[in-house]
Amino acid sequence: MSRQSLTKAHNKISELTWEPTFATPATRFGTDYTFEKAPKKDPLKQIMRSYFPMEEEKDNRVYGAMDGAIRGNMFRQVQPRWLEWQKLFLSIIPFPEISAARAMPMAIDAVPNPEIHNGLAVQMIDEVRHSTIQMNLKKLYMNHYVDPAGFDISSKGFANNYAGTIGRQFGEGFITGDAITAANIYLTVVAETAFTNTLFVAMPDEAAANGDYLLPTVFHSVQSDESRHISNGYSILLMALADEKNRPLLERDLRYAWWNNHCVVDAAIGTFIEYGTKDRRKNRESYAEMWRRWIYDDYYRSYLLPLEKYGLTIPHDLVEEAWNRITNKFYHHEVARFFATGWPVNYWKIDPMTDTDFEWFEEKYPGWYSRFGKWWENYNRMKYPGRNKPIAFEEVGYEYPHRCWTCMVPALIREDMVVEKVDGQWRTYCSETCYWTDAVAFRDEYEGRPTPNMGRLTGDREWETLHHNEDLADIVEKLGYIRDDGKTLIPQPHLDLDDPAKMWTTDDLRGITFQSPNVLLNQMSDAERVAHIAAYRANKNVSV
Amino acid sequence: MTEATAEETAEENGEKKQDDRFPSIHFTDAQAGSLEFPSSKSRSYSYFKPAKLRATMYEDVTVDVQPDPERYLSQGWIYGFGDGPGGYPKEWTAAKSEVWHDFRDPNQEWEQTIYRNNAAVVRQVQLCLENAKRAHAYAGWNSAWTSFVARNIGAWMHAENGLALHVFTAIQRSGPTNMINTAVAVNAAHKMRFAQDLALFNLDLSEELEEFDGEIHKEVWQSSPEWQPTRRLVEELTATGDWCELLFATNVVFEQLVGALFRSELVMQIAAQNGDYITPTIVGTGENDYDRDLKYTRSLFRMLVRDEVHGEANKELFGQWLAKWMPKAVAAATALQPIWSQPAEKPVTFTTSCELASQKFSILLEELELEIPKELQS
Numbered sequence: 001m002s003r004q005s006l007t008k009a010h011n012k013i014s015e016l017t018w019e020p021t022f023a024t025p026a027t028r029f030g031t032d033y034t035f036e037k038a039p040k041k042d043p044l045k046q047i048m049r050s051y052f053p054m055e056e057e058k059d060n061r062v063y064g065a066m067d068g069a070i071r072g073n074m075f076r077q078v079q080p081r082w083l084e085w086q087k088l089f090l091s092i093i094p095f096p097e098i099s100a101a102r103a104m105p106m107a108i109d110a111v112p113n114p115e116i117h118n119g120l121a122v123q124m125i126d127e128v129r130h131s132t133i134q135m136n137l138k139k140l141y142m143n144h145y146v147d148p149a150g151f152d153i154s155s156k157g158f159a160n161n162y163a164g165t166i167g168r169q170f171g172e173g174f175i176t177g178d179a180i181t182a183a184n185i186y187l188t189v190v191a192e193t194a195f196t197n198t199l200f201v202a203m204p205d206e207a208a209a210n211g212d213y214l215l216p217t218v219f220h221s222v223q224s225d226e227s228r229h230i231s232n233g234y235s236i237l238l239m240a241l242a243d244e245k246n247r248p249l250l251e252r253d254l255r256y257a258w259w260n261n262h263c264v265v266d267a268a269i270g271t272f273i274e275y276g277t278k279d280r281r282k283n284r285e286s287y288a289e290m291w292r293r294w295i296y297d298d299y300y301r302s303y304l305l306p307l308e309k310y311g312l313t314i315p316h317d318l319v320e321e322a323w324n325r326i327t328n329k330f331y332h333h334e335v336a337r338f339f340a341t342g343w344p345v346n347y348w349k350i351d352p353m354t355d356t357d358f359e360w361f362e363e364k365y366p367g368w369y370s371r372f373g374k375w376w377e378n379y380n381r382m383k384y385p386g387r388n389k390p391i392a393f394e395e396v397g398y399e400y401p402h403r404c405w406t407c408m409v410p411a412l413i414r415e416d417m418v419v420e421k422v423d424g425q426w427r428t429y430c431s432e433t434c435y436w437t438d439a440v441a442f443r444d445e446y447e448g449r450p451t452p453n454m455g456r457l458t459g460d461r462e463w464e465t466l467h468h469n470e471d472l473a474d475i476v477e478k479l480g481y482i483r484d485d486g487k488t489l490i491p492q493p494h495l496d497l498d499d500p501a502k503m504w505t506t507d508d509l510r511g512i513t514f515q516s517p518n519v520l521l522n523q524m525s526d527a528e529r530v531a532h533i534a535a536y537r538a539n540k541n542v543s544v
Numbered sequence: 545m546t547e548a549t550a551e552e553t554a555e556e557n558g559e560k561k562q563d564d565r566f567p568s569i570h571f572t573d574a575q576a577g578s579l580e581f582p583s584s585k586s587r588s589y590s591y592f593k594p595a596k597l598r599a600t601m602y603e604d605v606t607v608d609v610q611p612d613p614e615r616y617l618s619q620g621w622i623y624g625f626g627d628g629p630g631g632y633p634k635e636w637t638a639a640k641s642e643v644w645h646d647f648r649d650p651n652q653e654w655e656q657t658i659y660r661n662n663a664a665v666v667r668q669v670q671l672c673l674e675n676a677k678r679a680h681a682y683a684g685w686n687s688a689w690t691s692f693v694a695r696n697i698g699a700w701m702h703a704e705n706g707l708a709l710h711v712f713t714a715i716q717r718s719g720p721t722n723m724i725n726t727a728v729a730v731n732a733a734h735k736m737r738f739a740q741d742l743a744l745f746n747l748d749l750s751e752e753l754e755e756f757d758g759e760i761h762k763e764v765w766q767s768s769p770e771w772q773p774t775r776r777l778v779e780e781l782t783a784t785g786d787w788c789e790l791l792f793a794t795n796v797v798f799e800q801l802v803g804a805l806f807r808s809e810l811v812m813q814i815a816a817q818n819g820d821y822i823t824p825t826i827v828g829t830g831e832n833d834y835d836r837d838l839k840y841t842r843s844l845f846r847m848l849v850r851d852e853v854h855g856e857a858n859k860e861l862f863g864q865w866l867a868k869w870m871p872k873a874v875a876a877a878t879a880l881q882p883i884w885s886q887p888a889e890k891p892v893t894f895t896t897s898c899e900l901a902s903q904k905f906s907i908l909l910e911e912l913e914l915e916i917p918k919e920l921q922s
Contacts, residue, residue, distance in 0.1 A: 012747040013740050016705035018766060022776040023783035025710040028718070030626075048737040049666050049744060056663040059656060075575035083574065094609050098722060101729060102610075105714040117709045118736070124713060125658065125733045128726055132655040135605035142587055146574045149583035155608035156591035159616035168611075168622060175717070176623040176630035209567035279567045408622070444626060452626050459620035466618055480591075483582035490583070497581045 009047055017114035029106040029179040030453040033246050038113065038239035046122045046228060055129065058221050062133065065217040066140060074213065075144050080351070080495045082210035083141060085276035087150035087348035089268070090138040091158035092167030093199075094131040096191075097222075099171035100229075101127035103183035110179035111236055119232045126225040137218045147497060149483050149490045150347040157347040160479050162463035163339060166408045169264050173257075177442075177455020178249075180240065185253035186260070188233025193303060194258075195265040196226050197294035202287070203269055209279035241310045248447055254304075255315045256441050259433040262322040263407035266291070270332025271339060280356050286364040288327050296323060318433060325413060330365065333372055334412035338401060340379055341392045344472060344509055346491040347481050352380040374543035383494040384501075385508040390472075391493070393512050397543040402517045402536065403462045404430035406437045415537050419521075419529075426522050426529065464516035472512040482506065591616065595648045602652035607645070610722035615645060632720045637788035638861055640854035644720045647847055649727040649840045658730055662737055665829045669741050672825045673748055681822060682753050688888040689818040690756055693749065696883050697823060698761025699771045700806060701742035703778050704830070708735030710782035711794050718787035727840040728791070734833035745826055770883055773876040774802060780872065788848075792862060793869040795841040796912070799834055800905040801873035802880075807831050809897035810884065817889040842911060849913045862914055870917060877901070 104124040108117050142151035150157065158164035174187040200223040204216030240246045270287045285293075300319050308314055325331040340350045353361075353376040361368040378396040382388045392400060401410035402417060405427040411417035418429040422439050429435040437457075444452050460466055467475045476482065481490045487505040496502045524532060576587070588599060592607045599607075610632065611617040621631035634644070651657070676682065685693075712732035716725040750758030765771055777798060784790045807827050815824045848858045877898065884894040906920045 009744055009747060012743050015762060016702055016739055016743055017709075018702055018706075018762070018775075020779045020782070021766075023779040025714070025782040026785045028714065028785060047744075048662070048733075048740045049670065052659055052662040052666050052737065056659040059659050063656070073575055076571055076573060077569055078574050079570070079572055080574050094605075095611070098609050098726075102717045102725065105717045108709060108713060121709055121713050121732060121736055124716070124729055128658070128729050129655045131609055132605040132726075135609060136601070136655070139589075139601075139604050142589075144576050146576060146578050147581075147584065148576070148587045152583070152586045152588065152590050154589060154591070155611070156616045159608075159611040160618040165619050165622065172621060172623040172630060176621070176625055178626075211569065211572070278570070281564045281567065283564055284567075454626055455630070456624040456626065457622065458624035458630060459622040461619070461622060463619060484586055485582040488582040497579050497584075500581070503581070 006047070009049075013047060013118065014115060017117070025109070027109050029109050031110040031179040031181075032449075032451045032453045033110065033178070033180040033240055033249055034243050035110075035112050035239055037242045038111075039242060046119055048122075051122060051125075055126075058224065059129075059133075062217055062221050066137075066214060069214050070140070070144060074211065075146070077211035078145065079210040079212075079278045080146065080349075081278055082207065082212055082276045083145050084147075084150075084349045084351065084495070085272045086138070086141060086212075086215070087154070087157075088163055088167075088346070089203075089272055090134060090141070090151075091154040091161075091347075092164060092170070092268070094134045094138075095158065095168065096171035096174065097127050097131035097134060099174045100187055100192075101125075101131070103174040103187055106175070106179040107183040107232075107236065110183070111239065113235075113239065116232065116235050119228065119235075123225075123229050123232055126229070130222045130225070133218055133222065137214060140214065147349070150349075153347060153480055153490070156480060161347065162342065162345060163268075165463055166264055167268060169260060169408065173260065178253075178451070178453040180236070181249070181253045181256075181454065184233055184236045184240075185250070186257040188229055189237055190254070190257040190261050191265075192226055193230045193233060194295050194299040195261050195269075196223060197298060198265065198269045198273075198287075198290060200226070202285075202290040202294060203273055205290075206273045206277050206279070209284070210277055237307075238310075241307075241312065247312065248449070249451070251313050251315075252441055252446060254312075255318060255433065256437050258315050259318050259322075259431070260407055260437065262318070262325075263404070263409050263430065263434065266322065266326060266332055267335040267409045270326065271336040274332065274361075275336040275340075275350075275353070280360040282360065282363055287332060288364070291323070291326055321431075321433075327365075329413045329416075330368070330371060331413065333361070333365065333368065335409060337372060337375060337398075338410055338412060340376075340493065341398060341400065343491050343493045344390045344392070344476060344489065344504070345479065345481070347479075348490075349492045349495055351495050352376060352383055352493065354380075371542055378543055379493060383492075385504045386501075389512060390504075390509070393472075397541070399536070399539055399541055400517065402428035402521070403464065404428065404434050405461055406430075406434035406457065408461060408463075414539060414541060417533070417537055419533050426518075428518065428521065462516060462518040464514070465519055467514050468516040468519045470514055471510060472514050473506040473509040475514055476509060477506060592645075595646075600652055602654050602657075603648065605654050606649075606722050606726055608722070610725065612645070612720070632718070634720050636718045636720075637786050639788040639848055639858055641848055641851050641858075642853045643847075643851070644724070647721060647723050647844055649723055650843050651727070651730070651836050651839055653727060653730040653840075658733060662733065665737065665832075669826055669829060672822060673745065676822045677748070677752060681820075682749060682756075684819045685753070686818065686888050687755060688886060689815075689820060690749075690753060692818075692883070692886045693820070693823060694746070694757045694760050695764045695768070696806075696886070697742060697811070697827070698746055698758075699765040699768070699774075701739045701746070701761065702765040703774060703803075704735050704742065705739035706778045706782060707794060708732050708739055711790060714782075715787045715791055724844065727844075731795075731833075731837045731840075734830075734837060738830040738833055741826055741829065745822070770879050770881070773872075773879040777802065777872050777876045789865050791841065792845065792865050795834075795837060796845065796908065797866065797869040797873050798876075799838070800908060801870070801901060802876045803834065804831075804904065805877050805897055805901040806880065807834075809892065809900050813892045813897070814887055814889065817891045818887050838908075842908070845912045859914060862912070866909075866914065866917065870919070874919070 101124045104120045107120050142148045200219045204219045207215035273287050304314050382391045403410050411428050411430040416431050418435040489504045613620050624630040712728050716729040719725040749756040811827045812824050849855050881894045902920050906916050909916050
């Protein structure tokens with residue numbers, strides 16, 4: 001279709017909408033934003049007649065590559081360290097994708113611009129594509145990788161796991177609460193425009209370096225749809241900016257969305273990329289370097305900063321603090337160690353770090369070894385059952401962390417932990433911004449104006465609460481993280497599958513009592529709690 | 545002479561220099577079957593029960609992707625709306641099921657089926673339109689038929705587009721399972737593609753036929769008396785909050801009594817006799833879409849009326865929905881009667897078309913095990 005005929009076709013298609021006079025579409029999902037003064041433009045000239053064949057062609061390429069990978073036995077050269085983390089990642093990501101599809105009618109409800117409804121509906125179909133193509137990739141891994149355990153319980157594991165629940169925010173944040181906060185600012189303006197760069201571009205790069213060229217094939221195909229979604233988001237953002245009343249809400253939502261995306265995505269993807277790789281070439285970009293390129297330069301400097309010309313206050317402080325956490329506060333390294341500490345309640349295996357890994361980390365993140373090296377040496381020493389309990393229950397100078405009530409990643413940068421009584425309960429937060437998100441942003445009033453449509457933090461937010469004082473073996477059985485012999489654990493703190501004696505079973509966990517830090521915190525007297533918090537913040541938490 | 549680097553020394557010794565621009569390939573032997581250990585053969589998703597003995601591709605990529613506190617979601621939904629729960633509350637419809645998760649789309653729609661099927665339709669429509677232009681097929685149309693297409697096919701495309709964007713796209717946020725919502729999302733895609741195909745057909749006709757009024761469709765849809773009850777009904781559908789009622793009212797009632805009446809029992813029957821083989825080809829794709837979409841609709845409502853606990857209550861509820869929406873649909877259909885007289889060739893009468901649509905509607909209601917309204921029992 002030529003450019004001229006594309007424009008004519010698009011103009012014709014825009015004639016399909018009309019102003020209703022008998023009844024107006026139900027508003028199922030409210031927003032506190034207003035669009036009365038908004039310009040009505042749709043930058044996305046997408047026509048189904050070109051859309052379906054285009055996507056079919058993209059699909060054919062993906063599935064051709066999949067056939068080739070199977071015939072060429074790609075799995076002879078895939079690094080198990082990498083594939084094990086895919087058990088977690090690919091259990092999480094199809095949910096945010098399908099949630100993005102479900103978010104589209106929320107945006108359609110909220111934005112009175114028929115011009116953009118078409119683009120949002122096309123995005124809905126894209127997101128169904130993304131979710132199912134990723135589920136299919138996982139199925140392929142399950143069928144062809146040496147250890148399918150963990151892939152086989154994938155969606156169940158995602159739903160009942162402490163790490164799955166962190167990732168779940170990335171989907172639930174799209175579909176709940178104020179329609180614009182959720183479906184536009186959180187989903188499109190921040191998650192898709194900023195963080196899909198590390199998810200769908202940086203991570204595939206690492207996959208390829210670990211012998212897995214299917215993940216890049218699938219995710220680059222997914223990413224090729226994202227530019228259209230970014231256009232949708234930007235259009236709505238500009239419409240919102242047309243009304244001065246929206247400015248405080250936009251600034252609130254940018255702060256929440258930016259910080260939550262950083263907490264959740266950088267925790268996960270930083271870990272997958274740097275602790276799932278065997279590629280330790282010194283000239284390979286670190287996660288911090290990728291972040292600098294893809295998020296700081298590409299997103300913050302090129303996309304967010306120009307919004308200042310519209311008078312919008314950009315959360316510069318939070319962008320800088322995210323960078324500070326990644327480079328100076330060892331954020332994702334702490335997360336990786338936390339995931340490895342919790343290995344008995346994972347549904348994937350975590351390979352110990354070696355001297356080669358230590359050298360690379362020290363090169364990229366000076367000071368890494370003195371902070372984490374001994375702990376990983378202890379992890380390696382305790383990787384087999386028989387002589388010790390799982391590392392979380394041995395004395396290695398590591399104190400199990402409190403969970404952040406908002407982002408659900410633990411308060412791993414211990415000196416930054418905030419503790420406050422909110423809604424009658426002592427809650428811990430990883431940062432001032434996560435505290436603000438719960439106590440200020442997600443409320444029915446913001447800066448003196450009613451915000452009845454804003455969402456609420458709900459559910460049993462501290463995973464450990466559900467299992468307080470239970471036997472670890474019972475917890476793992478209840479979660480279903482057991483292999484088909486009825487006793488060997490799916491998770492292992494190593495990759496050795498050749499000797500049954502090296503595999504942990506429920507017998508090795510029996511007699512260990514699991515406790516919730518938040519339950520214990522709420523049981524403390526005021527004096528005990530003050531002392532506990534001071535000690536927690538002061539604890540360097542370094543193995544010796 | 546400077547000291548040789550390690551690489552240069554290695555090269556002098558005949559060792560190949562490591563090129564660190566690229567990662568090295570390592571054979572890891574990580575393929576299935578290379579070792580035996582507990583669960584080494586566990587190569588199917590174990591967290592759901594397939595409808596048949598073995599899970600289909602559709603089930604594997606669809607079931608449980610949308611979690612549920614009743615299925616493993618141990619911490620519950622972690623974000624809520626300002627005035628209620630988050631996630632996918634079952635209270636968003638008055639219909640009830642003990643087993644919402646048992647629903648499977650008989651079309652087994654997932655990514656590949658969506659694009660294969662719709663791309664095939666796109667090719668069919670485009671070929672048809674290209675051939676029509678090459679053969680100057682529109683030149684043989686009489687003015688009555690040209691006007692009929694401009695006015696009525698033109699009006700109908702608005703209905704399809706409204707249903708796409710404000711009925712099916714909306715419903716797919718609200719259903720309690722991924723299987724329901726994905727089937728409905730595909731329904732939305734069908735409607736959007738079909739509406740656009742009709743609009744682009746209208747554009748082609750405007751360019752090919754001097755007497756074709758490519759603008760009249762807006763006025764007809766907005767103000768012509770014969771189309772106003774249909775527009776009213778479509779707008780009332782979009783204003784319905786209960787997602788299951790909306791699906792019932794649209795795919796069971798409206799589509800049978802108005803949509804199929806117009807597409808199947810009128811356009812598909814009379815176009816050829818008016819010298820037009822293009823319109824039925826395009827409208828036929830919409831009919832094919834509806835046939836497909838009716839399959840999942842039928843499956844869902846049959847599951848609900850056969851629910852061991854709530855089946856009888858659901859039947860009663862659907863009876864109420866039928867009583868609410870059928871008169872509106874009948875009114876819309878009745879108002880359309882004048883358009884049966886507009887073409888030069890009139891091989892079917894309005895009465896015949898209505899009888900056929902009513903018969904098919906009765907059969908559908910029987911399949912759904914619902915009571916046939918008195919008006920249809922003749």
